[in-house]
Amino acid sequence: MKLENPLTGSMVSLDEWWMPFTANRQFKAAPRLLAKAEGMYYWTPDGRQVLDGTAGLWCVNAGHNRKPIVEAVQRQAATMDYAPPFNLGHPVAFEAATAVAAVAPEGMKRVFFTNSGSESADTSIKIALAYHRARGEASRRIIIGRERGYHGVNIGGTMAGGIPGNRKAFPALMAGVDHMRATHDLARNSFSRGQPAHGVEFADDLEKLILFHDASNVAAVIVEPMAGSAGVLIPPTGYLEKLRAICDKYGVLLIFDEVITGFGRLGAPFAAQRFNVKPDLLNCAKAINNAAVPMGAVIVRNEIFDAIVDGAPEGQIEFLHGYTYSGHPLACAAAIATQKLFAEEKLFDRARAMEPVFEAALHSLKGTRHVIDIRNLGLVGGIELEPRPGAPGRRGLEAHVKCFEAGALVRFTGDILALSPPLIVEKDQIERLLDTIRNALQAIE
């Protein structure tokens, strides 16, 4: 099969691109393709409009192809395409770090740039270990993650992550990880609106694991404040506060992976502010620059930066870590423009204001065929379907395909459908999205 590149007009083959996280053979037999985007919509190569119910991959929070971001990237590309970030700097990267720090929680004003959420995960783990070493506690090396956690696909993130399928081919690549239980409790919390009432006690797992390994060996715990990729798992009331208290008690660092929750998704700059729980390190990526150019960051408590940087001898590189593209000029130009747009359009507040509208529309699916749970927070919704006997995940995939054919992009993880529209979404678009899902669920077996 061949398809046309709409920009060059050349006919291209589907064989060579080994697609990520995709059933390649199945996809290439019946590809679903996107060719153009603007605002709340994609268009397929044959001109069909698709309502974006997922902000791309949880990342295009300001909507697609926003002019100020497009122009900032174009201007930067024409001025300076690339600058090495090791022992050299450029003003755009410093400005981008300042713009990101401006929305970060109080006292977290140091920003290490990466190029993805996966790199942020591994970077944050290395910063945690470097911090303990700088303070004379080099034995603190164990990282505690959580079942169903997703921290990307690099080695640290794969090991700290808790999705069995992602880990099984790569056993024990990194020594010294352990996992708490996931907080999902369908029996007690199904059809909760916002934070579920039950499950604060899941946080006790952290204390048990710290005592089991001995606090002197434990460096950090890494969690998504709201787990997205494993199917929209909202933290129970009091859970994150309890993790924070346990970390404080034992001198363990708390890393929030906010790759999805960062930049307005929950109606605040970060989940840290929405839940009023401050981590020590905060990983982000995706919406940092509206996904216009690959970029991520680890935002660090000032004292952690100070301990590592001030603790090193004068003239010595304090932290032997970094990427060729850390602080890439195009990514940084996009980040500055994106943060400005978020502020000008008050998009984080807008997400918070739309939350009740989104919640009501989402929960109107209760009682629809196959639906066994609905959950929501900010502009994130999860719709859990009953798995088809003997074919887990199949129903989720079929619902996704049906919605796409009917003109709406809906993400699926196994049998859970996930919604995370751009923060500019309007009420009628929310309704259209949910009508499309309702019809798809009626139509599939």
Ligand SMILES: Cc1ncc(COP(=O)(O)O)c(C=O)c1O
């Ligand atoms: C919480 C979380 N961490 C890390 C990642 C990995 O990000 P990336 O795909 O940019 O490497 C993701 C991706 O969805 C994520 O949701």
